[in-house]
Amino acid sequence: MSKRIVGPEIEKLIQLLAKVPGLGPRSARRAALHLLKKKEQLMGPLAGAMAEAFDKVRVCSACGNVDTSDPCMICTDPRRDGATVIVVEDVADLWALERAAAMSNVRYHVLGGTLSPLDGVGPDDLTIRQLVERVAAGGVSEIILAVNATVEGQTTAHYITDHLAGFDIKVTRLAHGVPVGGELDYLDDGTLAAALKSRTAF
């Protein structure tokens, strides 16, 4: 959009919307136009919700989740006793696991990324020390490493396992295998090999 045809305020709105993941330069224009048309119903409330979230959002000092309270709703949930802690790379992974709702009594620990020497990410850039301190403080009986199945994820998992070796806790990781609903024909060799190796009784 050239400067000539809309005011600088709309221009700026489009530029900022284009930085939201899921929106590109083209869809940002469409989104901006929709917001301008639905001023009262959508743009006003959305601006308010963002301003409110901006004021209230905190990073949980216990687990690294983002929420409007610190400690977050998960850490303060009385049904979660903290005996099982799932270690994730990112808040998005935490939310994904919660949506799956497979384990209701767990707490989390957000690493903030993975070890990646090439990108200059070392142990001190992640919350590994805090994880070890959390375990040292007691009450944890199992750590589930739910990092991504990438080289960096697995390297990080190994690093964490080494640093938790001195504690009397179980350290587990997510199972590898065929995704539910997945078709064998489309799966890579590594996944098929892992699924065969970890086959279970039918």
Added chain:
Amino acid sequence: MSKRIVGPEIEKLIQLLAKVPGLGPRSARRAALHLLKKKEQLMGPLAGAMAEAFDKVRVCSACGNVDTSDPCMICTDPRRDGATVIVVEDVADLWALERAAAMSNVRYHVLGGTLSPLDGVGPDDLTIRQLVERVAAGGVSEIILAVNATVEGQTTAHYITDHLAGFDIKVTRLAHGVPVGGELDYLDDGTLAAALKSRTAF
């Protein structure tokens, strides 16, 4: 996202983001998380830009464009004398034509939709009367009907042409033909027939 795991402010932000075109429920969560992480760099400025646009945006009383001034930047541009007016269905079409920058001295008239008896949209729901008044006020020598090539768009174009019949002005419409960069094999019969009929000297 169930209520249990994030505060109501974040919940509300996700719900409102999901109403933005281009974002669905899943990408709204991803967008919200990105905004929460980039609080200072993105969420704050975006909330501010929306609040500012909310306060300042007007619909241009002359042409129906949205802008922060009324009349809009296009209607007040001294290089545009108003002799040629392009009639479009929607502000998005106006912006698209401006981006194409094929004609630099035109003004616009936004209809606000197309005639659609089935949806209860009649002539009074569009700005057809205002268009006729604009032409009657003088200074217009050509009206270009740049409505969509749909049944509703063409019906609306015919209706407008009838109401402008009494004035000594040219009424034109966009050419039909092969899109630039388009492959004949993928085009529909109607477009190919129109392109053949309107063939030009090479």
